[in-house]
Amino acid sequence: MMKTGIPALDDHLHGGIPRGKSLVYYAYPGVECNVFGMQTMYRAVSEGGRGIYVTSSTDPRMIRDQFAEFGWDAAKYGDRFVIVDGFSGLVGANSSEQYVVSTPDDADSLTQAIKQVMEDMDEPSVIVFESLSTIMDLCGESATLDAIEEWNQYAMLYDHVIVYNFTAWPYSEDTLAHVKGDICNSVVLIGGIVEKVIFSQYFGVKKTDWDEVTKKCTLYKVLKPGGVRVYLPKILVTGPFDAGKSTFVHALSTRSVSVDRLGTTVALDYGHVDHKGFTADIFGTPGQERFDPIVKLLSGEAMGIFLILDSTNTGDFVRAKRMLEITESMGLPVVIVANKQDLEGALTPEEIRRELDMAHDAPIIPVVATSREGVFEAFDVLVDRVMEAGSI
Amino acid sequence: MTYNLGISKIDELIGDIKGGTNIMMIGPPMSGKDDITNIIAYHGLINKNAAVIVSTREPGNNVLDWFESRDLSIPSEHIGIVDCVTRTLGFGAPDTENIKMASSPVDLTGIGVKISQFFERFWMEMQLKETRLCINSLSTILMYSNLQTVFRFLHVFTGRVKAANALGVYVIEDGMHDDKTIVTLKQLFDGMIEIREKDDGYQMRATGFASKPTPWFDYEIDGVNIILRG
Numbered sequence: 186m187m188k189t190g191i192p193a194l195d196d197h198l199h200g201g202i203p204r205g206k207s208l209v210y211y212a213y214p215g216v217e218c219n220v221f222g223m224q225t226m227y228r229a230v231s232e233g234g235r236g237i238y239v240t241s242s243t244d245p246r247m248i249r250d251q252f253a254e255f256g257w258d259a260a261k262y263g264d265r266f267v268i269v270d271g272f273s274g275l276v277g278a279n280s281s282e283q284y285v286v287s288t289p290d291d292a293d294s295l296t297q298a299i300k301q302v303m304e305d306m307d308e309p310s311v312i313v314f315e316s317l318s319t320i321m322d323l324c325g326e327s328a329t330l331d332a333i334e335e336w337n338q339y340a341m342l343y344d345h346v347i348v349y350n351f352t353a354w355p356y357s358e359d360t361l362a363h364v365k366g367d368i369c370n371s372v373v374l375i376g377g378i379v380e381k382v383i384f385s386q387y388f389g390v391k392k393t394d395w396d397e398v399t400k401k402c403t404l405y406k407v408l409k410p411g412g413v414r415v416y417l418p419k420i421l422v423t424g425p426f427d428a429g430k431s432t433f434v435h436a437l438s439t440r441s442v443s444v445d446r447l448g449t450t451v452a453l454d455y456g457h458v459d460h461k462g463f464t465a466d467i468f469g470t471p472g473q474e475r476f477d478p479i480v481k482l483l484s485g486e487a488m489g490i491f492l493i494l495d496s497t498n499t500g501d502f503v504r505a506k507r508m509l510e511i512t513e514s515m516g517l518p519v520v521i522v523a524n525k526q527d528l529e530g531a532l533t534p535e536e537i538r539r540e541l542d543m544a545h546d547a548p549i550i551p552v553v554a555t556s557r558e559g560v561f562e563a564f565d566v567l568v569d570r571v572m573e574a575g576s577i
Numbered sequence: 578m579t580y581n582l583g584i585s586k587i588d589e590l591i592g593d594i595k596g597g598t599n600i601m602m603i604g605p606p607m608s609g610k611d612d613i614t615n616i617i618a619y620h621g622l623i624n625k626n627a628a629v630i631v632s633t634r635e636p637g638n639n640v641l642d643w644f645e646s647r648d649l650s651i652p653s654e655h656i657g658i659v660d661c662v663t664r665t666l667g668f669g670a671p672d673t674e675n676i677k678m679a680s681s682p683v684d685l686t687g688i689g690v691k692i693s694q695f696f697e698r699f700w701m702e703m704q705l706k707e708t709r710l711c712i713n714s715l716s717t718i719l720m721y722s723n724l725q726t727v728f729r730f731l732h733v734f735t736g737r738v739k740a741a742n743a744l745g746v747y748v749i750e751d752g753m754h755d756d757k758t759i760v761t762l763k764q765l766f767d768g769m770i771e772i773r774e775k776d777d778g779y780q781m782r783a784t785g786f787a788s789k790p791t792p793w794f795d796y797e798i799d800g801v802n803i804i805l806r807g
């Protein structure tokens with residue numbers, strides 16, 4: 186299996202892309218798609234493999250810079266990072282790459298270069314097409330579709346993995362159906378949620394022929410540096426007064442602010458987390474009962490909830506359960522944070538489970554928010570649960 | 578949601594332009610189309626519109642300079658430039674607040690992504706609901722990609738302009754393309770600004786906005802103003 190380099194996607198693909206198989210990143214115009222192919226390429230070379238990047242709309246001298254923008258140092262991988270230059274020929278520039286497509290608007294010329302590079306690789310490698318749509322624009326739809334079949338067969342012969350970035354411009358319906366349907370072993374849809382403008386991006390596996398498809402869409406953001414990150418637009422942190430909600434939000438976040446007065450939260454805490462391929466916006470609620478209307482207001486459209494408890498303060502546990510009700514979190518993934526574990530008299534997670542009368546599999550994580558102990562464990566568990574729930 | 582071009586007499590004659598309108602500007606070389614495009618964008622900026630400018634002939638910095646050298650009081654954070662030139666010249670310049678780099682004029686996917694990103698930022702983050710998209714120019718894009726490809730690209734983005742109630746202005750070099758190209762592309766636009774050479778100078782008129790075209794006007798460009806005569 187070759188990994189795509191995007192952990193959540195590798196999960197959806199049941200581990201990655203098997204050798205000899207093809208995958209197309211099929212993107213809605215305007216949604217950032219090339220980074221997917223780049224991340225897959227980078228993953229291959231950084232794991233000691235070989236990657237071949239076929240450029241069609243970018244000067245090859247710029248390719249390594251584009252990778253560097255994501256924090257991926259292509260230069261480090263020397264001749265394991267191979268470029269097939271399908272651009273220079275188009276603008277009449279000279280190329281210093283080893284593999285050059287002499288006439289990029291001729292599918293045969295491309296095929297020649299691609300077969301050559303596939304033969305030359307002495308181990309199964311990953312071939313990434315910067316832009317299949319540009320090739321289609323230059324060579325025509327039917328010639329390109331024929332060529333893809335040929336490339337895929339060749340890749341299968343040599344056990345290479347072949348990956349295409351494709352932007353779904355309004356080509357003929359037939360062409361789009363082919364690209365989205367039968368021509369590759371696997372299709373990953375990359376889409377946008379549109380309301381006047383594209384304001385949110387997601388990916389999801391449409392098809393794999395090596396396993397069952399998990400019908401899940403995952404929101405993502407593209408970070409520079411960083412690449413594709415699964416995005417959780419709203420994670421809620423709630424719990425009784427003084428339990429350590431604000432402290433928890435700050436402990437988790439790379440950026441954060443709180444609207445507090447005299448040490449208690451009166452409006453909200455906001456934090457931004459970037460951790461292990463995930464990026465999330467975290468909203469902390471106030472704890473005092475008089476702010477309950479705000480809690481209700483803040484909790485709309487949350488994807489998951491942290492319930493923060495002061496593990497020494499059993500008197501507040503009833504209130505804690507009440508807060509879960511206020512947030513209308515029925516059915517949402519919840520992680521219980523047993524905070525202040527450093528204090529004497531703190532109950533263990535199992536004692537808390539009994540006190541709260543929680544199900545045996547409800548996650549309760551011991552945490553010391555002031556020293557960040559356990560905060561990322563709690564985050565990982567919640568993210569797992571959210572991903573399992575698999576909502577957009 | 579309505580727009581004006583900032584070209585006084587023509588604005589009066591054609592009335593308010595409704596949101597979602599796509600305009601083709603066609604004229605001969607040297608007739609000041611760059612200035613006119615920027616002035617239309619400028620007129621939006623001083624009225625709290627955002628401006629997204631796709632530049633295929635000038636590096637993004639030059640476009641930004643155009644605005645900054647003329648009026649420092651406009652909010653530069655409302656300007657987004659998609660630079661299709663700098664990286665074609667082999668410079669690995671990074672994106673900045675105002676300028677996003679496309680790989681080349683062939684890179685329609687990249688150009689599309691950058692336009693969408695500016696639209697999202699202006700609309701969602703900055704709550705600017707009126708945006709002007711200027712593509713200067715389609716002629717360069719047509720040098721690298723065939724008509725069908727450019728048509729598909731424009732089909733998508735004129736649609737986005739419509740959906741976002743924005744104003745789109747697309748510049749074309751007169752005399753550089755065959756009739757078929759112009760006729761094909763025209764279908765995508767709601768109106769035109771036409772420029773022609775006349776005697777020692779140039780004239781412009783607007784068509785497609787009212788039942789008949791406006792008269793031809795001689796014009797002169799003075800800073801951020803277009804002065805019409807006749």
Ligand SMILES: Nc1nc2c(ncn2[C@@H]2O[C@H](COP(=O)(O)OP(=O)(O)OP(=O)(O)O)[C@@H](O)[C@H]2O)c(=O)[nH]1
Pocket residue numbers: 424425426427428429430431432433448449450451470471472473524525526527528552553554555556
């Ligand atoms: N010993 C210890 N103290 C903690 C821990 N977490 C938070 N605290 C302290 O508990 C107090 C309350 O923390 P906050 O984070 O303000 O609690 P909160 O839940 O946001 O409180 P409200 O917004 O008023 O409801 C502060 O004095 C924190 O320093 C912890 O893990 N251990």
Ligand SMILES: [Mg+2]
Pocket residue numbers: 430431432449450454470471472
């Ligand atoms: Mg607080």
